[in-house]
Amino acid sequence: MDADERDLSPDEAFSLLGNDTRIRIIQTLWEADEPLSFSELHNRVGMRDSGQFNYHLNQLVGLFVRQKNGKYELPFAGFRVIGAILSGTYTQRAESTTYELDSLCVKCETRLEAEYDEEVVSVCCxxxxxxxSEFGFPPGAFEDREVxxxxxxxxxWLRNVFSMMADGVCLNCxxxxxxxxxxxxxxxEQEAEVGVEFVCERCNDHGFGSIGSYILQHPAVVAFHYEHxxxxxxxxxxxxxxxIENESRIISDDxxxxxxDGDELTVTVDDTLNIEINEL
Ligand SMILES: [Zn+2]
Ligand SMILES: [Zn+2]
Incomplete structure (x- = not known):
């Protein structure tokens, strides 16, 4: 039986991937970048036993591989598998290292450092x-990138993860x-008087940001900076x-x-996270 037209439980879906040949099939279709016929795919994967190959391919069809007009290609779920492999979240362990950033501390002008440990980046002076800042970062992102x-x-990465969460979509699930x-x-994680908390209703992944980093996404704030x-x-x-310097102040509790406050702008954020901006 293949995976076609079936709703799979997570353990069924993951167990479909627990085989070297099936992963090779997905990788081969991704590398081909065009639909492949059965024999093209079979040749490229390079498996002698055609019955075995057929069996493994059929396990993937319907979920991780799409069969269309007699050829095979990757649907979205197949690309997500490739994405997970390339991002290295499950397969790589990047070494813990400290990187010097280009940014200087606004308080003392020392070069900021980013420490990478257990897939988490912490930026500090x-x-x-x-x-x-502190945020998760996939180890595969280090590959093919210069220091x-x-x-x-x-x-x-941080800006986009933050902006997706603020827009109501969990990057994780x-x-x-x-x-x-x-x-x-x-x-x-740090001492903060007030901030914005994001929680995914589905997977419970979470984030926390300062008021400043939250308003950074607002079009009026973006435009104000752009004009300057x-x-x-x-x-x-x-x-x-x-x-970094300006602490947000609570002006009403309930x-x-x-x-x-900035030099030229005052921003207020209410409990529904509406943002109001007043130029001074
Ligand atoms: Zn400093
Ligand atoms: Zn989630």
Missing amino acids: PACDEQR TELPRTFER SGRTTKSLVTESKYF GVNLRQQSAWELEWL PLLVEL
């Missing part, structure tokens, strides 16, 4: 001994994330002085209302 590219890659303005959270010659897509958030 070694002189101030203060942590700026000099890594600081920007860390930033881009694509479930719905909820966000709330909180003064207490079990996810507070700062492209927030290129600018390291760790070097934004207002973001309902919770928070204000963040």
